[in-house]
Amino acid sequence: MNLFMYQLHRGVVGEVDSVIEFRKVTKRFGDVVAVADNDLAVMPGEFLSILGPSGCGKTTSLRMMAGFEQPTSGEVFIRGANVTGVPAYRRPVNMVFQHYALFPHLAVSANVSYGLRQRSPKPAAAEIARAVDEALAMVRLSGYGQRRIHELSGGQQQRVALARALINRPAVLLLDEPLAALDRKLRRDMQIELQNLQRDVGITFLLVTHDQEEALSMSDRVCVMREGRIVQTGSPRELYDRPVSRYVADFVGKTNFFKGPSAGEVLSIRPELIDIAASEAELPAGVSARFSVKVLNRIFLGEHTEYVVAHARLGEFMVMAPRKTERHAGLYEIGEMIAAGWRPEAERILPND
């Protein structure tokens, strides 16, 4: 029986299959509750994002996993071992910092090899050199080993930070808003690159972001946080189609809220699930709710057009009309009276939290 199995037997280790886990983790800074009683299990090989507005406790959660902060109460497990209280330098996880935190006094290769060089016994120089070459090739920076950090662009520095962490093959790679400092175009490229990288190396990625589009497009699962609490965890699709509350529906994608059946509830309808037509009769079959509305605003977005329309009783709401629908009618003009409606399954009654 090896040590791990023994610990498992004794109940020292937790769920075998999670690679990193929070159990009832709370973190207080004085009066501020940054993370409140959270349970979270990250599965091996997955790409999980923690999504939430600024100040909701994302960074604090990540820092407790890395070991820079210790929970006020609760426990942290890595690969089944309880690491609560274990300092950062003895945890098998690595972090990509928001501003990369590359060592300015070291060349690129020395930055990348830093983690390997801390091991005891230290690997042979040739072995380190080979690993560095491999890691740099992985992030498409072959031949940049001798460069100084300040000679690199933001995107290149980002990739060095990734190589520096991945070379250690951590149990989990923690990424704190890694793309926030990049410009829009580069950010889009890096999103794809990160996804490919994760698939290639097979290392578990845990990414923190306040950008819902980023979280939805890259992750296998997304964990939505609000004021220190996890409010929903699920696949991007689950979050989008079956949000558990008004907060999640609002934060994940765009939606319209209408008065709900009771005071504590709202009706949510995604703008792309609303059909529009020149008249109520022309709305597709199966559309149960049909309304006559006035076009207030129109934004042409290429593949679809975003309309803001107003109904006498329902008020204003947003409609996302694909090109396909408009082909017959053409664009509707501002001020024009048209018809809008939706199928019963588009309606979602959510707690108004």
Place this chain on the structure above:
Amino acid sequence: MRLYVMLIYVFLYAPIGFIVGGSFNSGKQAMVWQGFSLDWYGKAFSNPLIMEALTTSLYIALVNAVLSAIIGTLTALGLQRVGGWTRAGFDALIYIAIMVPGIVIGISTLIAFVTVFDAVNPLLSVRLEMGAWAVIAAHVLFNTAVVALLVRARLQGMDRSLVEASEDLYATPFGTFRQVVLPLLAPSILAGFLLAFTFSFEDFIIAYFVAGPDVTLPIYIFSSIRRGVTPEINAVGSVVVLSSFILLIAAQLILRRSGRPAG
């Protein structure tokens, strides 16, 4: 504007110019020009009294600079860990140590040493008295504050996440200190070292009070001027000025280079 600035520079540097110019005078009197010569440099460097004073001064300056660099760096690192009033209190002490005039440091260290020596000497088999070590102690007092200020400025400008990144990459706290903190502080420590060395090397006031029987170069110059100024003294002075100048420029360059982003 131009003229005004130039007048200020002339006013500041003319005396130094006279000293350096006089050192090349071939005559016996510093004030009467009799032709160009380097003889006085040769004479100065073969004068055993001057060489002994120079050795004493270099010794004091070097030991002082090493001790100040170490203690000052440790002070800055320690201050980083305390907060609130403790820190404000120590900050005030550092600034006071820098602002107190040399003559006050000189007199007060003299009084302190005399008092301490009187108290402990009857208990010891060796006799403690004034001398090079007393000068070093007084200089370290002042220079520790200078180094601490320089290093602290650098520490405050240092990205805290670099330390965390190092720990994240499995370096122990000592490993992080050795591989990240120290290299990043090195320029400010080195600059502090050079400033401490320069200060100590050319200090007269403090040394005059506590040097006891030991003779530093500035003390030697002062005492020989009373016997009349020869170009030999000008030669010694020129060497002191030139070396101080080089050291100060070096310290400036180091500080400026390390101040560059990501430098």
